[in-house]
Amino acid sequence: MTRTVLTYGTFDLFHIGHLNILKRLKEKGDHLIVGVSTDEFNAIKGKKPIVPYHQRAEIVRSIRYVDEVVPEDNWAQKREDIAKYNVDVFGIGDDWQGKFDDLEDNVEVIYLPRTSGISTTEMKRVLSAFDERHVTELKKTLDSLSQIVRELS
Numbered sequence: 001m002t003r004t005v006l007t008y009g010t011f012d013l014f015h016i017g018h019l020n021i022l023k024r025l026k027e028k029g030d031h032l033i034v035g036v037s038t039d040e041f042n043a044i045k046g047k048k049p050i051v052p053y054h055q056r057a058e059i060v061r062s063i064r065y066v067d068e069v070v071p072e073d074n075w076a077q078k079r080e081d082i083a084k085y086n087v088d089v090f091g092i093g094d095d096w097q098g099k100f101d102d103l104e105d106n107v108e109v110i111y112l113p114r115t116s117g118i119s120t121t122e123m124k125r126v127l128s129a130f131d132e133r134h135v136t137e138l139k140k141t142l143d144s145l146s147q148i149v150r151e152l153s
Contacts, residue, residue: 003029006087006107008072010037011056012049017115019063024112025091026065033085034060035072044074082107 005028011018026032036057042049049056053071061069070081078100082090087107090100094111103109 002031003088004031004033004085005029005089005091006033006035006078006081006085007091008035008037008078009092010042010047010049011060012047012051014051014056014059020115021091021093021112022060022063022065025089028089028091028110031067032065033068033070033081033087034066035070035077035081036060037072041073078103079106 005025007021007025009018009021011034022032022034036053037045037047037049039049039053051059057069057071060066078090081087082103083106089108089110090103091110091112092100093114095114097111100109
């Protein structure tokens with residue numbers, strides 16, 4: 001009997017934390033379905049992904065632990081997909097702890113710990129520091145360093 005696991009996420013700026021959660025979820029069953037949040041649904045959630053939906057979905061689809069990718073369009077979809085795909089386990093990161101306990105009437109709900117030291121939010125925060133002015137300053141510094149190296153050579 002196949003044990004089906006379902007999860008959802010935006011998976012923007014795919015990183016080792018995303019890979020770790022998908023790997024751990026695959027260990028909970030035989031068939032892993034991943035709902036990737038569409039750009040439109042992310043807008044409703046107040047998120048603005050850097051990578052467009054079709055690219056994020058293709059990245060997730062290419063991960064060996066993932067058996068199927070579906071678009072996530074709305075909050076109610078979780079309960080609908082659990083029934084549609086005959087899901088046994090719903091898993092998600094523990095940053096959502098307690099938010100999906102209401103699904104336990106139909107499915108086992110598990111919250112997995114996040115990978116420490118990495119998050120898409122933090123990556124975006126760091127990247128946002130590289131505005132045009134900072135990039136120009138970095139280029140000037142690199143040009144100066146290059147000049148010094150040439151003079152020393």
